[in-house]
Amino acid sequence: MTAHLLVFGSALVCAATLTTRATGATDAPMRQTAPRWTIPATAAEEKNPLPVNAATLAGGKRLYDQKCQNCHGAAGKGDGPDADTKYADTMDLTQAARAARNSDGQVFYKIWNGRLNPKMPAQSADMTRDQVWAVVAYVQSLRQK
């Protein structure tokens, strides 16, 4: 039953994604990066739909290494070669103190929508939702408890 609903939900999400992409294609190559974090109010409650297991974490790490570590650093400390040192603190994904503002759902929308200043590229055009959720699982595993 639950699995059934999930499948149905994914189909809807896919349809929505395709629509967004079609619209976005007109203003390419501009990325759809929002000026600030765009995070729905319900995000704090949103749970990762993927099982957080070794396979998910390994997939998330692969994507992180390709797309995130240049800014956030190999261990998530905010010290990658492209990091703006002014934001070293907010870019440190390992801090326990910043966990409350980075629930799974909130992290998902930060990655999905990006932000303009300070700049973090939106991934909605480059990754599927499941890929982003895999990255969410991985970066949450870097955070100190």
Ligand code: HEC
């Ligand atoms: C071009 C550099 C850049 C890239 C690439 C990048 N980020 Fe970021 N990220 C930032 C900056 C800058 C901030 C801090 C924004 C702020 O101060 O609010 C940030 C903030 C974040 C935050 C919020 C941290 C907090 O405590 O509020 C998360 C989570 C995050 N990034 C995850 C990722 C992931 C995962 C990826 C790869 C898919 C990624 N970022 C790619 C620059 C980047």
